[in-house]
Amino acid sequence: MKLLGRKNDSSRKKDGEQPLNAAVAASAVDPEPGADGRERKTAPKGKPTPKRDAAKRRGPVAPAPLTAAEARRRRKELRGPKLSKEERKAEKLERRASMSERREKMMAGDDGYLLPRDKGPVRRYVRDLVDARRNVLGLFMPAALALIFVMLAVPSVEVQRLLSPAMLVLVLIMIIDGFVVGRKVNRLVDEKFPDNTESGWKLGFYAASRASQLRRMRAPRPQVERGAKVA
Structure with missing residues (x-):
């Protein structure tokens, strides 16, 4: 029985057209270019989107520290190598000299160091x-x-x-x-x-x-x- 305004699958095959389900599947697998000429990045149904897939490829995030000792250990690792007493003293003197120099320039009216x-x-x-x-x-x-x-x-x-x-x-x-x-x-x-x-x-x-x-x-x-x- 034929419905009004529609063609059956046999007529589609005779005219050289694809069935409706096949056309939908083809459009899902082979995305058509958008208005700007670029291919659409929408993934087929049942597959993750490119952004989520890229997020998974970044690797696992480090878990939060469970104890205070572990947190201190991580902070020490982020600081880098531990300085010796002489190095800390030299760094402190250098920082103090830099602050003194900036204050002196500010008090002298240097526009680059003023408030x-x-x-x-x-x-x-x-x-x-x-x-x-x-x-x-x-x-x-x-x-x-x-x-x-x-x-x-x-x-x-x-x-x-x-x-x-x-x-x-x-x-x-x-x-x-x-x-x-x-x-x-x-x-x-x-x-x-x-x-x-x-x-x-x-x-x-x-x-x-x-x-x-x-x-x-x-x-x-x-x-x-x-x-x-x-x-």
């Missing part, structure tokens, strides 16, 4: 402006420590009443001086670097934070003297 916040000609110019100025902010820490020492050493009610307003006045003076430093630095930076895109608030905060430190504790080390004219 990200200190890099660039704009930040260098700001540091020079702050270091050349006599800042009241630099007296904040010594004055605050002196007031705290007096408050603890002289527990008198009258002294406490005098020192509390003095502390508030000191903080107010520091805020005013920091604002003045920030405004001055931003004005001079705009004149020297008209293409500068850094915000004025960041530059002002950077200048005020450097001015609040003692001169000998500033990093990088000051490159200009007090009162010097910064071009």
Whole structure:
């Protein structure tokens, strides 16, 4: 019996066509090229894909250590040969000399060894402006420590009443001086670097934070003297 719209196998054979099952099997075994001209990498049914097959060929993964001693042994093997006492001492001295050299270059203002916040000609110019100025902010820490020492050493009610307003006045003076430093630095930076895109608030905060430190504790080390004219 013939179905409408279909041909039986005998008609297919007569016309020189392959049966439907044979065509499906042939397509599974011999993959056709894709749209880009490359052969498809899909494996036939019942066989692993190329990626899984490659993963199996890598070899077995080393099992996790069962004891702490085995873990230490593996770490020693990864480190390589054990160094002698003289070799360890020489390596330690070399590492310390390298760190000292990097710190010295950083303190000298070498741009390749500075922290990200200190890099660039704009930040260098700001540091020079702050270091050349006599800042009241630099007296904040010594004055605050002196007031705290007096408050603890002289527990008198009258002294406490005098020192509390003095502390508030000191903080107010520091805020005013920091604002003045920030405004001055931003004005001079705009004149020297008209293409500068850094915000004025960041530059002002950077200048005020450097001015609040003692001169000998500033990093990088000051490159200009007090009162010097910064071009």
